[in-house]
Amino acid sequence: MPARGYLDMELLRFITSGSVDDGKSTLIGRLLYDSKSIFDDQYEAIRLSSERRGDEQVNLALLTDGLRAEREQGITIDVAYRYFATPRRKFIIADTPGHIQYTRNMVTGASTANLSIILIDARNGVAEQTCRHAFIASLLQIPHVVVCVNKMDLVDYSESVFDEIRACFEDFAAKLDVSDFHYIPISALNGDNVVDRSRRMDWYQGPTLMYLLNNIHISSDQNRIDARFPVQYVIRPQSRQYPDYRGYAGRVAGGVFRPGDHIVVLPSGMTSRIKSIDTFEGPLEEAFPPMSVTLTLEDDIDIGRGDMIVRENNRPEMSQEITMMVCWMNDRPLETGRKYWLKHTTRDARCVVREVHYKVDVNTLHRNETDKTLGRNDIGKITLHASTPLAFDKYSRNRETGSLILIDDATNETVAAGMIA
Amino acid sequence: MKSYRLKHLQELESEAVFVIREVAAQFERPVMLFSGGKDSIVMSHLARKAFHPAPIPFPLMHIDTGHNFPETLSYRDRWVASLGARLIVRTVQDSINQGRVAEERGPNASRNALQTVTLLDALSEFQFDAAMGGARRDEEKARAKERFFSHRDEFGQWDPKNQRPEIWRLFNGRKRPGEHMRVFPISNWTEMDVWQYVLRENIEMPTLYFTHRRLCVERQGVLLAHSEHLAPRPGEEPREIEVRFRTIGDMTCTGATVSHASALEEIIQEVAASRVTERGGRADDKRSEAAMEDRKREGYF
Numbered sequence: 001m002p003a004r005g006y007l008d009m010e011l012l013r014f015i016t017s018g019s020v021d022d023g024k025s026t027l028i029g030r031l032l033y034d035s036k037s038i039f040d041d042q043y044e045a046i047r048l049s050s051e052r053r054g055d056e057q058v059n060l061a062l063l064t065d066g067l068r069a070e071r072e073q074g075i076t077i078d079v080a081y082r083y084f085a086t087p088r089r090k091f092i093i094a095d096t097p098g099h100i101q102y103t104r105n106m107v108t109g110a111s112t113a114n115l116s117i118i119l120i121d122a123r124n125g126v127a128e129q130t131c132r133h134a135f136i137a138s139l140l141q142i143p144h145v146v147v148c149v150n151k152m153d154l155v156d157y158s159e160s161v162f163d164e165i166r167a168c169f170e171d172f173a174a175k176l177d178v179s180d181f182h183y184i185p186i187s188a189l190n191g192d193n194v195v196d197r198s199r200r201m202d203w204y205q206g207p208t209l210m211y212l213l214n215n216i217h218i219s220s221d222q223n224r225i226d227a228r229f230p231v232q233y234v235i236r237p238q239s240r241q242y243p244d245y246r247g248y249a250g251r252v253a254g255g256v257f258r259p260g261d262h263i264v265v266l267p268s269g270m271t272s273r274i275k276s277i278d279t280f281e282g283p284l285e286e287a288f289p290p291m292s293v294t295l296t297l298e299d300d301i302d303i304g305r306g307d308m309i310v311r312e313n314n315r316p317e318m319s320q321e322i323t324m325m326v327c328w329m330n331d332r333p334l335e336t337g338r339k340y341w342l343k344h345t346t347r348d349a350r351c352v353v354r355e356v357h358y359k360v361d362v363n364t365l366h367r368n369e370t371d372k373t374l375g376r377n378d379i380g381k382i383t384l385h386a387s388t389p390l391a392f393d394k395y396s397r398n399r400e401t402g403s404l405i406l407i408d409d410a411t412n413e414t415v416a417a418g419m420i421a
Numbered sequence: 422m423k424s425y426r427l428k429h430l431q432e433l434e435s436e437a438v439f440v441i442r443e444v445a446a447q448f449e450r451p452v453m454l455f456s457g458g459k460d461s462i463v464m465s466h467l468a469r470k471a472f473h474p475a476p477i478p479f480p481l482m483h484i485d486t487g488h489n490f491p492e493t494l495s496y497r498d499r500w501v502a503s504l505g506a507r508l509i510v511r512t513v514q515d516s517i518n519q520g521r522v523a524e525e526r527g528p529n530a531s532r533n534a535l536q537t538v539t540l541l542d543a544l545s546e547f548q549f550d551a552a553m554g555g556a557r558r559d560e561e562k563a564r565a566k567e568r569f570f571s572h573r574d575e576f577g578q579w580d581p582k583n584q585r586p587e588i589w590r591l592f593n594g595r596k597r598p599g600e601h602m603r604v605f606p607i608s609n610w611t612e613m614d615v616w617q618y619v620l621r622e623n624i625e626m627p628t629l630y631f632t633h634r635r636l637c638v639e640r641q642g643v644l645l646a647h648s649e650h651l652a653p654r655p656g657e658e659p660r661e662i663e664v665r666f667r668t669i670g671d672m673t674c675t676g677a678t679v680s681h682a683s684a685l686e687e688i689i690q691e692v693a694a695s696r697v698t699e700r701g702g703r704a705d706d707k708r709s710e711a712a713m714e715d716r717k718r719e720g721y722f
Binding site: 078236 | 424425426427428429430431432433434435436438439442443445446469470471472473474475476558559565566581582584585586587588589590591593595596597608609611613614695
């Protein structure tokens with residue numbers, strides 16, 4: 001490929017859900033290996049480790065074990081990020097462990113993903129954890145879900161096993177808020193339908209996993225309708241060349257902005273028009289997500305970090321009372337009535353949790369309205385009161401303006417992820 | 422219909438610019454670490470773009486081991502001047518003179534690990550509360566688990582088991598007095614992305630990255646530049662060969678690769694065809710399986 005060809009690739013972020021037993025590490029190893037993203041020295045290092053451990057064959061799972069404690073204890077601690085590329089796309093994999101801290105890690109990995117791969121062991125079918133994975137993908141509004149029924153080699157590549165699992169999953173998925181599901185029978189160990197089409201499953205006419213990753217349509221994943229621009233930083237050079245320049249730097253969080261647009265600044269309600277969209281290379285005709293740009297306005301009005309610039313005729317909700325789904329991430333459970341820091345777009349505020357409405361059983365989706373304790377890895381619906389009005393959209397409409405985190409003011413730890421309902 | 426979709430380099434650029442602006446907004450005294458290598462060159466280029474037309478609102482800091490390639494230092498001064506940024510230099514030699522660290526001895530002696538003390542001393546001297554670095558997650562397995570915003574305790578140490586969850590792009594920079602953050606704006610870039618971006622942006626790079634004739638010593642399969650800082654061992658004969666460097670660090674531990682790549686396009690072809698990681702040539706990573714993890718825990722870059 002000519003060097004310039006690499007300048008024309010798209011970026012796809014995905015998350016792999018499943019435990020080691022489902023063959024997740026093998027699948028990742030396979031994707032990296034077959035796309036030639038594993039280097040000789042990396043391969044040599046895991047070959048030597050496998051030998052030392054007494055493994056029978058080179059253990060591809062070791063490629064994804066990063067830290068000393070993990071290698072010693074044979075566990076995975078945290079979200080790790082992997083990278084590979086094809087001529088068409090660059091991929092970022094958020095690799096999350098299946099056993100400990102599952103919910104917290106998967107929420108973290110899922111928050112920026114366009115696509116989720118859910119692995120099912122063909123011998124076991126849809127398990128409790130499969131439902132959990134699918135629910136979190138739906139909660140975090142990952143636009144595309146690919147269900148890979150793995151270890152088809154251990155069920156004689158049987159079409160009826162695949163069909164049964166698919167039907168069972170579809171039954172559960174009907175309750176979820178995801179519109180784009182795909183189903184692929186694979187064997188990560190032997191490579192069937194991962195990169196190369198399987199010769200042992202003629203009954204399957206769909207794409208291989210790699211074909212899907214390369215071709216799935218992702219350009220409509222972001223909100224292009226509601227123009228949203230959280231102000232991140234005010235640029236004021238105060239130099240001889242730019243004595244009066246005042247630009248509002250930030251990343252477009254929704255919609256399309258153009259010079260001349262009538263805008264309103266929230267929460268102040270002041271109005272103006274966009275004068276220019278500036279970048280280092282010069283002004284732009286339009287800006288859309290997730291571009292980082294600098295806006296200048298026709299009028300000199302007071303704007304700072306945390307304000308949101310939106311189009312005058314399309315405004316987000318404004319309120320101090322906000323209801324949301326939260327995933328709790330800290331050992332110390334949520335306390336109603338206690339103050340937390342809140343981070344929403346570029347705005348910081350204080351808040352108090354007024355009420356926990358219910359806790360969700362992530363395996364059955366049952367709403368528990370009696371036990372409302374939200375501890376580590378629990379998911380529930382809450383209402384909080386913020387110290388200042390926030391300009392927000394529903395998470396299902398905009399993942400940027402509909403999300404927030406809570407921070408413990410004593411430990412400074414991030415304790416919760418919130419998706420506004 | 423018009424496609425509202427960024428290409429991968431645009432998306433990575435936008436993400437890095439967002440992170441750099443977040444640091445400028447969230448911290449009182451940020452600093453950007455600059456080594457003279459391609460990653461810190463790209464990162465500082467992104468910083469210039471992030472605040473244009475204003476100057477970069479924080480200084481750049483170079484921790485100089487005293488064993489840098491002379492080309493690195495001359496490039497550094499020209500590059501920083503072209504950015505219009507302020508440069509702070511702190512040297513490992515000063516730390517040695519002050520008795521803060523002792524020089525390693527023996528034929529494999531390197532100042533690479535000593536930098537950590539100089540770095541932590543400099544952070545406290547200027548009371549920097551956030552230090553941006555050009556580390557990338559694809560470089561090394563301990564780095565694959567690093568956050569964009571990585572919290573360090575009052576001793577500058579990293580606790581990998583107890584990292585804050587990082588959700589969406591809501592970066593939590595809160596910390597106690599005396600603690601600081603390490604921030605890695607180009608976490609999601611690969612070696613290939615960096616070179617593609619250098620090509621796209623037409624950034625002038627240090628000559629060390631391009632092929633040149635150099636006297637080298639081969640040690641444990643690594644080609645090291647022959648210099649006054651490298652004590653030769655018996656049987657090591659310096660040879661002149663055509664090489665380039667894939668990473669630029671301390672002269673005593675940065676390996677060269679045999680290469681004829683004289684233009685950016687050729688480097689990209691070479692990276693695409695390469696079967697060895699860029700840190701495959703770094704003697705400092707080969708000291709043990711967890712070498713990078715251990716140095717990071719202590720407060721390394």
